Amino acid sequence: MANQTLDDTDLQILQCLIDNSLRSHKEIGQLVHLSGQAVGARVRRLHDLGVIDGYTLRWNPDKIGQTVHAFVTVFMKSNTAHTAFLSFARSRPEIIEVHRVSGEGCYWMRVRLSGGGALNALLDEVLAYGNYKLSLSIEMVK
Template identity: 65%
Template sequence: MNETIDDTDLRILQILIQDAKRSHKEIGEDVHLTGQAVGARVRKLQDLGVIEGYTVKWNPERLGLGLQAFVTVFMNSGDRHAAFRTFIASREDIVEVHRISGEGCYLMRVRTGTTEQLNQLLEELLHYGNYKMSLSIRVEK
C-alpha cells in the first residue's frame, strides 16, 4: 500500500461513519478542503479497501421483525460445515454469522417476526447440530 492515510482522511472517515449521506462539499467545510478534494480522498479510501460500502440504518420492528435472537451453533461433525454455510446463505432471517472459537462453532444473529418463525429456524438447525439461544430484550447501543 503506497498511499498513506493521514489525519484528514481519518476525519473524513469519521464524518462518513456518523452520517454517510453528507455531501463532499459539507464534509469539505468541516475539514477545510473543497468538495472535489474530499471526493478524491473518499475514492482513495475506497480503493484502499478502508471504505467497503455504504449502508442504511433501519428499524426492523416497523416491518414486523421485532424478535431478535443470538444462536450459538454446535456442529454435529466436521463434514457438515459446507452444507451449513449453504443453509445460512439461503436464509433472510439469519442476519449475521460469525465463525467462532471457544464455545460453539458459529454465532448467529437472527431476526424474525414471530416465535413460530424462530422455532421453525431452530428446528431446521438441528440438521446440522445443536444450538444454544438467547433472546435480545433491548439494544443498548
C-alpha cells in the first residue's frame, strides 16, 4: 500500500499541491522546511507511487457560456448498448464525467452545456442507448 511509504512531510507536500498546484518546489520547501530540490525529488516519488496521477485546473464554465450544469442518470435499453454508449460518451466534450454505477441506473453523467437547446439535443441522442433521468444543478456549494 502506497500510504505506508509516505511520511508526514510527503503528506504536507501533497496538501500544498492540492491547495495550489502552481506552487514552486522552492515555495513548498519553505512551507515544509526542505530545499526546493528535496521537494522536487519527493514530488517525483509521489508520481512514481501513483499518489499524484496528474494536475487539473479550476475554471468558471459560466464565463465561456456553459451555463447549464446537469446530472443525467442513464438506463440502458439493452445489454448490448453499453459499448456504443461509452463510445458516444467519450466522444462528446460536453460530457464531463461518466460513472458506471450500481443502484438506480447504469451510468451517471455530468454535463456542461451552453443552454437548454444544447441539453435537449444531447438528451435526444442519449435516447438511442436508453432512457434517462435529468437533474439540473442550481448551485455548487462545495
